[in-house]
Amino acid sequence: MKVTDVHPISIPIPYASGSMNVYFWERPVPTLLDVPPDGGSYYSHLESALEKLGYRLSTDIERIVVTHPHFDHFGIAGLIAGQSGAEIWAFKGAAGYLESFPEEARKDFRYYASLLEDAGVPGTGMEYLEEFFQVFLQSASKARVSRCLEEGDEIELGSTVYRVVHVPGHTPWCFMVYDADRQIAFTGDFLIKDITSNALHQRPAEYPKGYRSLRSYIESLKKARALGLAEAYSGHGEAISDVPQRIEGILASIESRKNLILSILEERGHCTPFRIVKDLFQDLPDWQILLGVSEVIGHLEVLEEKKIVQRKPGPPFMFSLCGR
Numbered sequence: 001m002k003v004t005d006v007h008p009i010s011i012p013i014p015y016a017s018g019s020m021n022v023y024f025w026e027r028p029v030p031t032l033l034d035v036p037p038d039g040g041s042y043y044s045h046l047e048s049a050l051e052k053l054g055y056r057l058s059t060d061i062e063r064i065v066v067t068h069p070h071f072d073h074f075g076i077a078g079l080i081a082g083q084s085g086a087e088i089w090a091f092k093g094a095a096g097y098l099e100s101f102p103e104e105a106r107k108d109f110r111y112y113a114s115l116l117e118d119a120g121v122p123g124t125g126m127e128y129l130e131e132f133f134q135v136f137l138q139s140a141s142k143a144r145v146s147r148c149l150e151e152g153d154e155i156e157l158g159s160t161v162y163r164v165v166h167v168p169g170h171t172p173w174c175f176m177v178y179d180a181d182r183q184i185a186f187t188g189d190f191l192i193k194d195i196t197s198n199a200l201h202q203r204p205a206e207y208p209k210g211y212r213s214l215r216s217y218i219e220s221l222k223k224a225r226a227l228g229l230a231e232a233y234s235g236h237g238e239a240i241s242d243v244p245q246r247i248e249g250i251l252a253s254i255e256s257r258k259n260l261i262l263s264i265l266e267e268r269g270h271c272t273p274f275r276i277v278k279d280l281f282q283d284l285p286d287w288q289i290l291l292g293v294s295e296v297i298g299h300l301e302v303l304e305e306k307k308i309v310q311r312k313p314g315p316p317f318m319f320s321l322c323g324r
């Protein structure tokens with residue numbers, strides 16, 4: 001690890017590759033980058049890790065930086081801020097979500113339920129979401145944001161002034177903090193070593209006009225590559241020591257998934273996104289159907305913009321290759 005003034009703290013969680021990473025800097029003010037979900041022993045795990053460093057979670061934390069508004073990264077931010085008075089910093093646009101949780105999450109799930117129905121899943125969309133939704137609601141509470149970050153803002157963490165770089169795609173509000181001198185960044189879920197970040201479909205009310213999750217994710221990967229990012233500290237799992245290679249690997253897997261979708265459309269003529277999901281992934285458990293549909297729709301949107309596929313309005317939506 002090129003960074004020596006940060007304390008990485010890995011917290012075991014039962015999803016997303018088995019753990020999430022909190023990063024703690026002691027100076028200039030005690031700062032946490034991301035915090036674990038609410039519930040379980042996550043709080044006490046973080047508390048005892050900080051105690052070993054001489055800090056109390058309930059009184060000594062002055063700032064919490066949230067890389068993106070997913071419960072496994074902000075779950076107990078509001079709780080800690082209520083105890084210690086810590087400021088919460090998040091990317092511009094994420095504040096509304098964090099401050100109105102869980103109402104915003106409810107709106108998301110209602111939207112995702114109708115998205116699944118439009119995509120052609122049998123039954124009601126909610127059937128596939130209920131279990132995941134309950135976990136989601138129990139795993140976070142609302143958090144008041146003190147500072148909204150924007151592209152180019154600077155954050156001093158330890159002895160380094162990092163730059164905020166917007167890398168949307170997994171969510172519209174993902175950012176990384178980047179140090180150009182050492183070409184390192186703390187990337188949240190934008191770049192993870194062992195899992196490819198899902199470019200999650202976003203409820204239209206939430207995203208900036210024209211936002212398309214997969215297109216944005218591909219653009220963010222290319223942006224990080226152009227910056228020369230070499231080493232990444234992620235929201236889950238181990239650090240990535242060869243970022244250019246990881247980015248090429250992700251872009252190649254997106255490309256091959258796209259080609260598979262095109263060959264399914266070629267073979268089937270017209271079909272729903274859910275039909276494509278079934279062809280691509282056998283035996284997806286219910287709670288992963290949204291992720292599968294989200295990924296396929298991400299590709300279809302990109303292909304639609306390039307006029308390679310066309311959509312027949314639904315419900316359910318039917319897609320086919322243009323000219324077919």
Ligand SMILES: [Zn+2]
Nearest residue numbers: 016072189235
């Ligand atoms: Zn995550």
